[in-house]
Amino acid sequence: MNAPHDLQTLRRPLPVEMSEALRARFGDRFSVANAVRDHHGNDESPYPSMLPDGVVFAQSTEDVVAVVNLCNQHGVPLIAYGAGSSLEGHILAIEGGISLDMTQMNKIVVLHAEDQTVTVQAGLTRKQLNEQIRDSGLFFPIDPGADASLGGMSATRASGTNAVRYGTMRENVVSLTVVTAQGKVIRTSRRARKSSAGYDLTRLFVGSEGTLGIITEVTVKLYPQPEAVSAAVCNFPTVHEAVQCVIQTIQLGVPVARVELMDANAVMAGNRYAKLTLRETPLLLFEFHGSEASVKEQAQTVQELAKDCGGMDFEWAERPEDRNRLWTARHNAYFAGLQLRPGCRASTTDVCVPISRLAECIDEATMLLEKASFPSTIVGHVGDGNFHVLMLLDPDSQEEWEESERLNHHLVTQAIEADGTCTGEHGIGLHKKQFMAHEHGEDVLDLMRSLKHAFDPNNILNPGKILDARP
Template identity: 60%
Template structure:
């Protein structure tokens, strides 16, 4: 099914420019530097600047900006903190970048109900700082200090997902603005509802292609009584992965379990000034009562011993745990530093936990056969791993080999009943996997939803579904 024909996007109208300038004053910009900044993320993709940037500070401004763009048939791309990895922010057809980073107020924290309502520009670190002293925290940590609106839009997860879930499980409701400026309220604060379609979770992961998130209510979780983190090295990646599989299968309620191969460990030591052993390693974190954490520690040690695990290094003090996990969160930039001037073709495969070792082993062999440098790390507790294929952008042959390996990895993951993207989303780079993963009929259903909510194809056009300015 082709998307319905949308009008050709016009040259940016002077009348729209004047209207938005009157509405926003200095918060409307057509500066080249501002536009370029808003037309790129932290992926390897080249910038694709919008025609203008509109800084929205409230719901009413999002409504006015959206309604004006709709009248003039001008595309809209929502911008939060700019930490996307799949080209979500590239303005493939120009238009207006709606920057909601200034909408960063925490509207209400309800300790008794363990939820909070925030504006979309609030970052995860900002929310957790505001929760200090409440006994609660927000667990989703995709690495970068991303905005919660962007995290919801891309269905982000992170190191805690194995225990606390992803944004899908932690968003209760939203206020969102449709392409034509209409406001919808989805979900609510109750923990369950059977009333109609689940619009909240339709928007979670939609990447700004259906609506602009203007407010969201998220779940909070109790801070555990005890936390303990550890690093353990293994003879090989395969040994480490099999330890993960057995740990999960034994039902250990582990909070975090991350794999880092030897190359990643070397990169971390150079970038974060750590002194970790440069061998395939697992980072663990255990949450619970003092007694339950002790029991989990004993089980994890037993499993690690069975798979050749050595040199457990425990980080019990908060500052030690913070250093350990900050180093893990810096892995993307540490990997880039291994080869100055390179770009990273970043993969995001996820498979059922029982197929994880097989998938990583096949990927490692493919990388070696093609002489590609690629640190491997990831959230292996939920079957998700990343191979960061470092390539010289000036070497077309190397780029071609890297793209071929990434393509095979995505198809391999799908064939194992997994997905080509566990947390980064389809964006611009993985569109050709949509039908492979979901089938033609399911993709047609998604396109029908897109057409119903955004009939002019103005919301982040060119993302998820490949298309030109008219239907394809």
Template identity: 60%
Template sequence: MDQPQGSAFARPLAPAVVSELREVLGGRLQLSEAIRQQHGSCEAHFETMPPDAVAFPHSTEETARLVQICARHAIPVIPYGAGSSLEGQVVATTGGLCIDLSEMNRIVAVHAADLDCTVQAGVTREQLNEYLRDQGLFFPIDPGANATIGGMAATRASGTNAVRYGTMRDAVLSLTAVMPDGRIVRTARRARKSSAGYDLTRLLIGSEGTLGIITEVTLRLHGIPDAISSAVCAFDTLQGAVDTVITAIQLGVPVARIELVDEVGIGAINSYAKLDLEEKPTLFFEFHGTKASVDEQVEIVREIAIDLGGGEFVWSNLSEERSRLWKARHQAYYAGLSLRPGSTGWATDVCVPISRLADCILETRADLDTTQIPTPIVGHVGDGNFHVLFVLDPASEEEAAEAARLNDRLVARALAMDGTCTGEHGIGLGKQQWLIEEHGPGVDIMRLIKRALDPGNLFNPGKIFAMP
């Protein structure tokens, strides 16, 4: 099967190229070893592969000028947001220029009457929601990390609110992007629907920087609900917790968030976040709407949970309490790593049809119970997506091989259930062979698109699939 490949592109930047880049950016072109190393790594277990230089543009036009220089000199380009990717999307497999968009962090416009806004790619989701709060609006896509909006679009992120509000695919109305030849393209207008030509917006969403560099994003917004209520509920069995999710979804209860953390994960969260949750399979809920509709949702879900072995609902209705609860859930990755100081995390995810969720999670947990590697399961289970974290000894080749074997079994199981090899992490370096297994000849079509838009294979080379 295809594997990530190196390239003859990898070489130090020539002094003449550095001079051209500095004409655009001045001191915002960085060549220091520390900054290059930082930009050649991600949150996950992949080897650090630094770029040859890091650029910090402030506008779409500057980004386009950088790309034009790189195109003339056949220099690879790697877009970078917050560096929170989990499948090696930002590592520089062939050297080249890393374009860090984090300083493009201006909120361009908010159209409150139309429930949309336009932001530069480096705006983070927390920054955006802080800005919107006084206008009674919020942006719901929440992958956990304080990721940049451009990075979230590039990886087709989703997260805890996806069960009600959808993913980045649903949230993005339009993109501005710099293409591999340096052209600037706006993919759509702000209209809520259009039948005008190919859907370039969704072609770029999820392309992981291989087709274009996203520099501005126009987003759908939502009104802040009148009532928000959060709760946790522990279950006697993992089966009961997952069946509660399936039943609630099949009954059409519009829960905003349903998050699963198994007993291994709860133990880690308790220790890391100083909580005292029961160390059992646990669901984290959040309900949005009017007070009457929230009360109705709560009662329905409570009855389902009681029937399936759930315990008492522990409520967090105050904003500070809800924030503490969800912060603990969002820190599950770091909580897992704390189970084993000095460890390396290998986070993986799959997504299956909701009717197969219980089978997939239970079979996976049984697999994981055969290893001594700590392996918490967490998941945005309301839409069939869950994650496994392998907490590895970085010096142990045996553990790495065991994790790879268990991950292969997990992904093969999900595909056999007509699921996907990744619900939200993307392909990057880590799941290229499974992309081929999932899409078959469709990957050849993806390669044709890549070759047409980026004939020199300069945009994030080596990611998603190899180019023969």
């Protein structure tokens, strides 16, 4: 299966002088071993391996500054690496260069429980954070499924199942420490909950996918652990009826914490993967947070809406272990889907549309996928209009790859024309670059290119991602 572009044509060898400097500075934390390079040259996207020329394991902001300065001096590409869970080719070394592994930068810098904020090193993952702050009575709600790093989640403007209530990384990052392409260390803002002081650099770096600077520390908002949590599963005859229930729930203003869609194929895959016994029809996974009384009221309202839309009786999961089993099945939907076609390679897409246009977009996706020559699943954070398609392809079939790309193009185009976006949370990387002009227009892209040049004049930071060079 071939990628849609001729990639890695611009690779240039790592200068000997730079290799020697990295070896002197980092010792064993600089590696050119094939196994290490291979690990950092693959992600969960459909693209083939694209290996960096070397890997540096950073342990501090000072380490990052040293690597950035060497790369800028020698004109060598630099790609920040977190958990490696990208679905759109963000971390692939299309021009070679250095992969900067941030996983050893995994400490909490300072917890301000009284302000409900915490500052962490960029390599700390969301699960590590919540485990370490559990005794504070606070938690960090953004959960994109994979146990992603906070730096990577900031760089891709991650979202997840809780976004319908708690928002995305865009709303929850308070401040960033960033190393610029010139090796300067900047802090984008203070910890105040709001500010009108100058340009909002925090929001500029959130979602920049490592193309404008290297994030080394992240300050995020925390939330009190809810007094009561209850989860429920509700099956529906069709995806359409499930989505109609979601639309009515959101339009009525019910403050659900999570509402997730799984189509019949996704449910079947989850049952096999997690040894569950869910009814294999389209379903919604709900979770309610709040006081005992408010949770009960929310659940009753949603259950009535579900029945009006053809939904079956709720199946409740109130014990933590039961809820965890349900949400583990949803979070593992990607890997569960792969088991539907052993030996396959997955190509994914996600779009996000205004909630009023969600039903028609998912109906169209369902119709197209039913006619496809390969199996697929649909899941979605449908409470905020975001859904994902997983297409399971024969890795040796160019025909299936091309068919999947045509489907992807159709779904993304439909979403943009519905005043939506080509990606709600996967990001652009390599795979979604082709849609940027349609969504934003060339004038906006020219402004983005100007920003990229101003921040990174030598184009060393994750080159080739988000934007192509000026036409």
